[in-house]
Amino acid sequence: MDSFHEKDAKVFKALCDPRRLAILERLRSGERCACVLQEEVDIGQSGLSYHMKILCESGIVESRQEGKWTHYRLSDVGCESAIMLLRRLTTPDAQQKCDCCK
């Protein structure tokens, strides 16, 4: 299919899993390291890592390495561009009717 729709879909794929939404909700109150997130959302280590990768690749979350810890936080830029994308996708264009709608 169209590659730009694939790319847009990726952002929403990051948002369409309840566990990832639970993670996002935790990050709203500030940066967190993986080990803390893991407890807060009650998930296994490899499971958290899997979901964090998806969130980071979508651009909504960014990570910061500090020694052996990884800290995650919401990305201002990523979040804002996700909102703008959604707005763009749902904003009406020029008003044209198809044939069968007169």
Added chain:
Amino acid sequence: MDSFHEKDAKVFKALCDPRRLAILERLRSGERCACVLQEEVDIGQSGLSYHMKILCESGIVESRQEGKWTHYRLSDVGCESAIMLLRRLTTPDAQQKCDCCK
């Protein structure tokens, strides 16, 4: 899992498929009946019906019956509330740090 996250995820599930994004894009330029959409996005009849159901159930699209035709259009209310949901999910809260972030 938390049922409210399940419910929120549903909106984004509607948006995370490239074919559905292609459909949305078509609807931006105005209402369309299923038969026209089907041609425009090059999909089979039952496939379109499947995707339209998901879009309608998310609230982003609404449908209107006219005889044997079904017309679909973007829902102002649904689109706006999807944007507000995304904004809410990505807006930082009170700034608290977890223990290991000092």
Added chain:
DNA sequence: GCAAAACATCAATTATTCTTGATTTGACGT
């Protein structure tokens, strides 16, 4: 009432995503 058109639904297959435990990698302290 019958046939056809426009969709919706169903059922079977395929594809994708999620989960889980095991292994690997990289950083740190000793």
Added chain:
DNA sequence: ACGTCAAATCAAGAATAATTGATGTTTTGC
């Protein structure tokens, strides 16, 4: 260099979602 801890990656299975063709439903025209 070795052991340990934090995460990432891998691999196998389970769960979900998408595709496709067949069947069902409703409306319209005859």
